[in-house]
Amino acid sequence: MRRILPLAAGLAFALVAGQALAAEQVVSQKGKAFSVKKLTVTVGDSVRFVNDDPFAHNVFSLSDTKSFDLGSYGQGLAKSVLMDKSGIVDVECAVHPDMKMTIEVKPK
Amino acid sequence: MRRVLLAAVLLAGACHAGAQLSQAYAQVVATTAKPLLARDGPDAQAFRGSLVFFNYCVTCHGPNADGNGRAAKLYTPRPANLRASDKNIIKYMRLIVRNGGKSMGRSEFMPPWGEELTDEQIADVTVYLQSINDRVAASTPR
Numbered sequence: 001m002r003r004i005l006p007l008a009a010g011l012a013f014a015l016v017a018g019q020a021l022a023a024e025q026v027v028s029q030k031g032k033a034f035s036v037k038k039l040t041v042t043v044g045d046s047v048r049f050v051n052d053d054p055f056a057h058n059v060f061s062l063s064d065t066k067s068f069d070l071g072s073y074g075q076g077l078a079k080s081v082l083m084d085k086s087g088i089v090d091v092e093c094a095v096h097p098d099m100k101m102t103i104e105v106k107p108k
Numbered sequence: 109m110r111r112v113l114l115a116a117v118l119l120a121g122a123c124h125a126g127a128q129l130s131q132a133y134a135q136v137v138a139t140t141a142k143p144l145l146a147r148d149g150p151d152a153q154a155f156r157g158s159l160v161f162f163n164y165c166v167t168c169h170g171p172n173a174d175g176n177g178r179a180a181k182l183y184t185p186r187p188a189n190l191r192a193s194d195k196n197i198i199k200y201m202r203l204i205v206r207n208g209g210k211s212m213g214r215s216e217f218m219p220p221w222g223e224e225l226t227d228e229q230i231a232d233v234t235v236y237l238q239s240i241n242d243r244v245a246a247s248t249p250r
Binding site (some may be wrong): 055056058060062067068069070072092095096097101 | 163167177179181182217221
């Protein structure tokens with residue numbers, strides 16, 4: 001029992017520390033452009049896409065590292081994506097073909 | 109003499125670029141049942157619509173408008189095959205484009221384009237889609 005207790009405490013600490021270390025980066029969409037062209041995050045981080053335009057955006061990626069589609073959402077709304085694999089993620093907007101950005105996901 | 113030489117070089121370059129372009133277009137026409145771009149057709153509205161289509165719709169619906177765009181793999185159900193669509197009533201198509209699929213009881217992944225496209229662009233792209241619809245072509249008397 002004495003051995004299990006420190007082990008469980010250590011495991012709980014590692015879990016909490018891991019979550020605390022995972023960051024959330026924010027990318028705004030304003031004036032039909034992403035607020036940054038390039039972003040570097042670490043595996044486990046999330047990227048939150050905030051729509052600051054008065055019309056809808058539809059953020060998606062077809063990259064092998066992370067493919068996703070956040071769907072169409074309007075002003076003031078935001079959606080997050082967990083970056084769970086290292087590599088390059090090319091992000092686009094389905095409604096505005098000129099909107100593009102790249103996320104580099106670095107290993108932990 | 110220098111001017112003449114320069115003009116000759118420019119003319120040769122322009123001819124070469126033009127030849128390359130027409131060759132590429134001929135390849136597109138040769139590999140499809142009918143020209144996808146209404147460039148050579150009499151209908152300017154369909155041509156303008158093709159520009160809208162190739163700028164906004166091609167990502168999901170694909171260059172052949174058959175639902176095999178590069179983003180199609182993200183969606184279930186897959187994007188509609190617009191060449192075989194039975195929803196080819198202009199008014200209905202305009203509603204889907206303007207208000208999005210969800211509002212019409214269809215795919216929620218089809219965004220509402222009314223905020224991005226003008227009424228003219230929506231009208232143009234639906235005319236273009238009718239012009240390449242195989243069902244419309246089959247039912248049109250020759």
